[in-house]
Amino acid sequence: MYLFIxxxxxxxxxxxxxxxxxxxxxxxxxxxxxxxxxxxxxxxFHVSSLGEFEQARPVIEKLKEKKNDLDxxxxxxxxxxxxxxSTYSNANVYxxxxxxxxxxxxxxxxxxxxxxxxxxxxxxxxxxRALAKRKIPTVLISAHWKPSQKFSSWNLPPTRALLYGFxxxxxxxxxxxxxxxxxxxxxxxxxxxxxxxxxxxxPLEAASKIPDALKAIPPFDLVAGSTWPPxxxxxxxxxxxxxxxxxxxxxxxxxxxxxxxxxxxxxxVTKLSSYKVGxxxxxxxxxxxxxxxxxxxxxxKIAYVGGGFGxxxxxxxxxxxHGKPLIFGPAFGKFPEAVDMIKxxxxxxxxxxxxxxxxxxxxxxxxxxxxAGAIAYRYLxxxxxxxxxxxxxxxxxxxxxQKA
Numbered sequence: 001m002y003l004f005i006x007x008x009x010x011x012x013x014x015x016x017x018x019x020x021x022x023x024x025x026x027x028x029x030x031x032x033x034x035x036x037x038x039x040x041x042x043x044x045f046h047v048s049s050l051g052e053f054e055q056a057r058p059v060i061e062k063l064k065e066k067k068n069d070l071d072x073x074x075x076x077x078x079x080x081x082x083x084x085x086s087t088y089s090n091a092n093v094y095x096x097x098x099x100x101x102x103x104x105x106x107x108x109x110x111x112x113x114x115x116x117x118x119x120x121x122x123x124x125x126x127x128x129r130a131l132a133k134r135k136i137p138t139v140l141i142s143a144h145w146k147p148s149q150k151f152s153s154w155n156l157p158p159t160r161a162l163l164y165g166f167x168x169x170x171x172x173x174x175x176x177x178x179x180x181x182x183x184x185x186x187x188x189x190x191x192x193x194x195x196x197x198x199x200x201x202x203p204l205e206a207a208s209k210i211p212d213a214l215k216a217i218p219p220f221d222l223v224a225g226s227t228w229p230p231x232x233x234x235x236x237x238x239x240x241x242x243x244x245x246x247x248x249x250x251x252x253x254x255x256x257x258x259x260x261x262x263x264x265x266x267x268x269v270t271k272l273s274s275y276k277v278g279x280x281x282x283x284x285x286x287x288x289x290x291x292x293x294x295x296x297x298x299x300x301k302i303a304y305v306g307g308g309f310g311x312x313x314x315x316x317x318x319x320x321x322h323g324k325p326l327i328f329g330p331a332f333g334k335f336p337e338a339v340d341m342i343k344x345x346x347x348x349x350x351x352x353x354x355x356x357x358x359x360x361x362x363x364x365x366x367x368x369x370x371x372a373g374a375i376a377y378r379y380l381x382x383x384x385x386x387x388x389x390x391x392x393x394x395x396x397x398x399x400x401x402q403k404a
Contacts, residue, residue, distance in 0.1 A: 005098050016254075020079035024095040032110040035092060041398050042071040044113035046096055048122040049078035051195075051315060053085055055119050055142045058197040058387035059394075060090050066395055073111055077122060084291055099124040108134060115398050117141060118166075128162050137167045137397055141390050142194050144172045144336065145180065160184075167397065170390055173336050189393075192386035193337070199317040200380055202294050206322075209295040213277045214285075220247040222360065223300030223324075225293045226314035227251060229260075231306040231329065236264045237353045239284070242360060247299060249287035251306060251314070258288045298322040302363050308332055308349065316341065320380055325363050325372035327356065337379065346375040 012018040045060060047053045053076070060072055074091035076082035086093045097103045104126035116131050116138040123140075131138050140163070163169065164184065170191040171177065177188055207215075221244035224235055228251055239246045250261055262269055270282040273289060287296065294315075297303050303319030308329020316326055316338050326347035332338040341347035348359045363369040 001098060001100055005100070017079050020083065021095075024079060024082060025097055028095065028097045029106070029110070031094065032107070035111070038071065038112050040069045040071050041067070041114045042073060042112060043115045043117065043394065043398070044073045044075070044111060045091070045117045045119070046075045046122060046124075046127075047077075047081065047119045049076065049081035050084060052119040052122065052142075053081055054198050054315070055193065055195040056117065058194050058201075059117070059141065059390050062387050062391045063394065064090050066391060073113060080290075096124070096127075099126040101126070104130040105133075108136070115139075115394060117394070120144065123159065123162055125158070125162060128165060132165050137399070138165070139390070139394070139397075140166050140169045141191070142172055142386070143169050144193075144334070146176065146334075168393060170386070170393075172386075189389070191389040192383050193317075194387040194390060195315075195317055196380050196384050197387040199294075199321040200384060202318060202321045203298065206295040206298045209292065210299065211272065211292075213275050213279070214247075214272075214296070214299055216277055217281055218245075220245045220285075220300040221364070222246050222302050222304055223297050223319070224248040224304035225297065225306060225319070227304070227306035228310055229264075230309035231304070232261055232264050234350070234353045234356050235304060236266075238356045238360060240266065241357060244360065245282075246284045247287065247296060248284065249293045249296060253288055253290055258286060261286055294318045297324055300324065301369055302327065302360065304328065313338060316347070317380065320346075320376035323373035323377040325369045326376065327359050327363075337383075340379060341376060344375050344379070346372040346379070 008018050008021055012022045043063065045056045047056050063070055064072070072091035074088065074093045075096040077096055082093065082095055097107055108130050113136060116136055118138065118140045120142050128138065166187055168187050168189055169185070170189050172193045174190040177190065180188060222239065224231065224246065227235065227248060232250065235246065235248065250257060258271065265284055267283065269284040269286055271286050271288045275282065275285060287293065297319040303324040303326055305313050305316050305319065305326060305328040307314045308331045310331065312331045312334050313328045316328070316335065319326060326341055328338065328347065328349055330349055330351050332349055338347060342349060350356045350359055363372065
């Protein structure tokens with residue numbers, strides 16, 4: 001951790017995101033000392049970034065519905081998550097201080113949580129040990145482990161010891177519970193992915209979130225989200241050959257990245273920030289801002305989810321909530337909903353431009369896109385309810401006596 005922090009400090013001289021990571025954690029003690037005096041039960045949620053926040057969000061909001069007087073503390077590890085959600089109205093939002101000796105104990109003593117919730121993967125030993133020492137109940141939600149991943153986090157002895165300490169771990173899938181119980185985990189429940197509950201709300205919010213300029217034009221043939229250069233190269237080649245209209249929201253919206261993406265296309269493209277109502281209909285619009293993608297999928301016939309040529313695909317639940325067929329690269333095996341969509345023929349994984357062209361032609365043929373999109377949406381409806389299960393557990397487990 002000390003080496004990581006040193007590296008971040010050095011990197012911050014050249015990298016904006018690293019600088020935000022460093023500057024956001026300065027004076028964290030004085031920030032917490034301004035926290036209003038504790039009058040009600042207080043729950044701490046920690047998330048890594050935006051994806052994990054979307055898994056915590058429906059739980060937070062349902063908790064507030066059940067017990068409006070709850071104090072919610074929300075921490076982020078990543079600047080990209082904190083920057084967008086620092087004004088989230090249902091919680092007091094902070095960066096999580098680095099997990100080095102002393103920080104965790106002091107942070108918890110200042111915040112005084114009655115209950116703690118971690119999401120999916122982001123586990124910090126110092127904080128978990130400090131919570132355990134103070135006998136503060138802690139749960140992990142939307143966890144997803146696979147037995148075949150021998151060196152995944154749950155299977156490493158130091159991490160397994162931390163996982164044993166959770167009061168309850170809510171897994172996304174039931175397939176392998178017996179296996180994990182044989183490994184010594186007796187603190188497991190099956191709830192599903194809480195992010196599904198949040199995703200199903202997106203179509204109801206889309207009309208108020210989408211820019212007026214985009215509402216006034218016909219649907220796009222393809223909406224591509226969270227793309228990286230390997231995705232973008234194949235997409236640019238495919239839409240040029242098929243003469244399709246594209247709305248694309250890259251993962252990296254820095255000025256340098258947007259200009260690189262502009263130059264990927266052999267014809268003039270339009271940035272969303274400069275597109276106005278009444279302008280000529282563009283062939284390609286590049287979304288050069290963040291926070292809109294979850295709603296923009298509603299504007300296309302087919303959705304492409306980026307990241308599949310790297311560590312793994314990004315959020316597939318958002319386009320599924322809008323009833324769209326899915327296309328993504330080959331790195332999707334860690335995501336249960338993507339695996340299920342492949343089996344149900346609501347999604348197709350591609351590796352080459354030719355495969356992307358074939359897939360676009362397939363979904364544009366007859367009613368294939370509409371049928372696949374209906375399957376995707378029905379999947380979410382059939383798998384909703386995880387947040388209710390988690391909320392009921394938390395409400396029934398918060399200690400009645402508040403800690404001084």
